[in-house]
Amino acid sequence: ELLLAVETSCDETSAAVVENGVTILSNVVSSQIETHKKFGGVVPEIASRKHVESMTRILEEAVREAGVELRELSAIAVTQGPGLVGSLLVGVIAAKSLAYALEIPLIGVHHIAGHIYANALVQELTYPLMALVASGGHTELVHVASEGEFRIIGRTRDDAVGEAYDKVARAMGLPYPGGPHVDKLASQADEEIVLPRAWLEDDSYDFSFSGLKSAVLAQVNQAKMKGDVVNRAGLALGFQRSTVDVLVTKAMRAVREFGSRQLLLCGGVAANRGLREALGEACAAAGVPLVVPPMSLCTDNAAMIAAAGHLKWKRGEFAGLGLKAEPLFSLEDWGAGTV
Ligand code: ATP
Ligand code: MG
Ligand code: FE
Numbered sequence: 001e002l003l004l005a006v007e008t009s010c011d012e013t014s015a016a017v018v019e020n021g022v023t024i025l026s027n028v029v030s031s032q033i034e035t036h037k038k039f040g041g042v043v044p045e046i047a048s049r050k051h052v053e054s055m056t057r058i059l060e061e062a063v064r065e066a067g068v069e070l071r072e073l074s075a076i077a078v079t080q081g082p083g084l085v086g087s088l089l090v091g092v093i094a095a096k097s098l099a100y101a102l103e104i105p106l107i108g109v110h111h112i113a114g115h116i117y118a119n120a121l122v123q124e125l126t127y128p129l130m131a132l133v134a135s136g137g138h139t140e141l142v143h144v145a146s147e148g149e150f151r152i153i154g155r156t157r158d159d160a161v162g163e164a165y166d167k168v169a170r171a172m173g174l175p176y177p178g179g180p181h182v183d184k185l186a187s188q189a190d191e192e193i194v195l196p197r198a199w200l201e202d203d204s205y206d207f208s209f210s211g212l213k214s215a216v217l218a219q220v221n222q223a224k225m226k227g228d229v230v231n232r233a234g235l236a237l238g239f240q241r242s243t244v245d246v247l248v249t250k251a252m253r254a255v256r257e258f259g260s261r262q263l264l265l266c267g268g269v270a271a272n273r274g275l276r277e278a279l280g281e282a283c284a285a286a287g288v289p290l291v292v293p294p295m296s297l298c299t300d301n302a303a304m305i306a307a308a309g310h311l312k313w314k315r316g317e318f319a320g321l322g323l324k325a326e327p328l329f330s331l332e333d334w335g336a337g338t339v
Contacts, residue, residue, distance in 0.1 A: 001074035001313060004062065004098070005306035006055075008091030009083025009111045010136070011035075011042045013054040016302035017066035017073075021310030022121060025066035027296070027303040030054045033177065040176050041166070048086030055094050062302070073104055075318070077309025080108035081329030082137070088325035096321050105318040107309040110334035111300075112138055113150070115266040117311070118297040118304035125291070130260035132251045134275070135267030136162035136177070139247075141205050141254050142331070148311040150335040153254060154205025161243055162269045164209040168216045168239055172232050183272050186240040189233035193219065195242045205250055212242050240274045248278045255288055264291045270298040 003021070007014040016027040032050045036042045063070060078095035081088055099106040115138075116131045131142040139156040159167070162179055169178020174185075195215050198208040216239050223230040255263050263283055269275065270292055283290035297304060312318070 002068060002072055003075055003077050003107075003306040003309055003313065004059075004073050005077040005109070005302040005309055006059070006091040006095045007079045007111075007114070007300055007302040007305045008051045008055070008087050009079045009081070010087060010300060011047050011050075012300040013051050013058050014300065014302035015058045015062035016306050017062055017068055018121075018303055018306035018310070021307055021313070024121060024303045025068065026062045027301055028058050028062045028065065029296075029301050030058055037176050040170055042084070044084045044086055047084060048090055051087055051090035055090055059094065059098075070102060073102060075099075075105040075107055075309070075313055076102075077107040077109050077305050077312075078323075079111050079114065079305050080319075080323060081111065081326030083111055083327060085325055085327040088327065092323060092325045096323065100321060106321065106323060107312045107317075108319040108323050108334075109305045109309045109312070110329055110331050111305075112140070112142075112331050113148070113308040113311075113334060114304040116142065116144070116150075116264060117307040118266060118293045118301075119264045119291045120307045120310075121297060121303060122293050123291055125264075126261045128258060128260055129262040129264060130251065130255050130258060131264040131266055132247065132279075133266045134161045134247065134269035136160060136166070138267065139207050139209070141251060143254070143258050143260070148315075148335045150331050152331060153258075154207065154250065156207040156209060157200075158208050158210035159213060161207070161209055161247065162267070164213045164243070165269065167213050168236075171217050171220050172230065172235070179269060179272065182236045182240065183274065185233045185236035186274060189237035191231075191234050191237075192241060193231060193234040193238040195235075195238040197242050197246050199246065205254055207246065207250070209243065212239065240272070244272075244274045244278045247275060248282050251279065252282050252286060255286065260288065262289050262291055266293070266298070268299045271295050
């Protein structure tokens with residue numbers, strides 16, 4: 001089958017054509033980063049306007065690049081949530097219009113299921129598996145017992161890890177989005193400023209990054225007040241080691257407890273070199289295969305939405321034209337077939 005997918009949950013306008021849930025024929029992504037940079041973060045109102053401006057062109061490009069005709073499409077998959085409501089609505093309306101005009105089914109997709117199933121575009125998945133979702137808005141450990149059967153066993157109680165990266169970067173005067181800059185600085189450090197780790201209760205798979213973030217901000221402010229030079233690289237390394245240590249330790253404990261046959265790294269923070277390296281080593285030691293998507297499939301893109309939409313296609317679970325954008329959307333409910 002040929003799925004056309006649309007993703008507009010945050011600040012990337014994306015459309016993709018994917019065949020049989022695995023072969024990417026096109027995956028066009030238009031990022032708004034340059035626009036939001038000067039504000040130090042995504043401005044929702046501007047994001048939705050930009051989606052409106054780009055949507056048609058991106059859809060046309062995706063179809064043209066794939067070399068297919070609109071009438072050959074089997075269904076349209078669209079990110080239904082979670083995300084910014086104004087942004088989601090643009091993609092949802094575009095997808096509905098196309099599904100209506102072409103008289104083909106519409107599939108609502110959970111954005112995080114997309115991040116997880118980006119890995120299905122890389123290699124075949126074996127269940128049960130564990131997904132470590134680390135993105136700008138989410139930090140979760142998801143036990144996937146079988147295809148599309150999600151159970152969130154741990155989540156952040158405050159900041160998402162990507163969000164903490166962005167806030168720390170901002171305090172250090174680095175550009176938005178800060179994750180890649182902190183990552184780079186950490187690799188250049190010659191000394192680590194050791195920072196605390198939030199382990200929470202012994203048996204908990206939850207995360208907390210706001211205390212760590214505050215520790216960095218306090219050090220930056222202290223140095224500034226004393227008129228000292230801020231050791232940005234040392235702080236970046238300390239921050240990165242703390243986040244990576246907690247993420248890797250909890251993910252590996254979860255893999256052991258749930259007997260996971262694969263560990264999937266998902267979301268924008270999967271681009272982090274420290275995290276990739278440490279997880280790679282831990283998985284090799286545990287004899288568990290680690291699956292990490294290439295950079296282009298880690299951050300928001302529509303091919304991953306097609307990959308997750310493919311699950312619903314196989315089950316024949318389609319949404320009607322009454323499909324609503326869901327800014328707060330439960331992954332577990334979506335997997336269980338509520339569309
Ligand atoms: P969500 O998927 O939770 O709705 P989102 O779509 O905004 O959030 P993504 O696009 O998946 O998030 O990821 C963006 C985040 O990834 C940003 O916070 C960014 O700083 C972070 N990030 C990107 N590259 C790196 C890196 N090398 N190291 C750390 N963080 C990174
Ligand atoms: Mg983004
Ligand atoms: Fe995302």
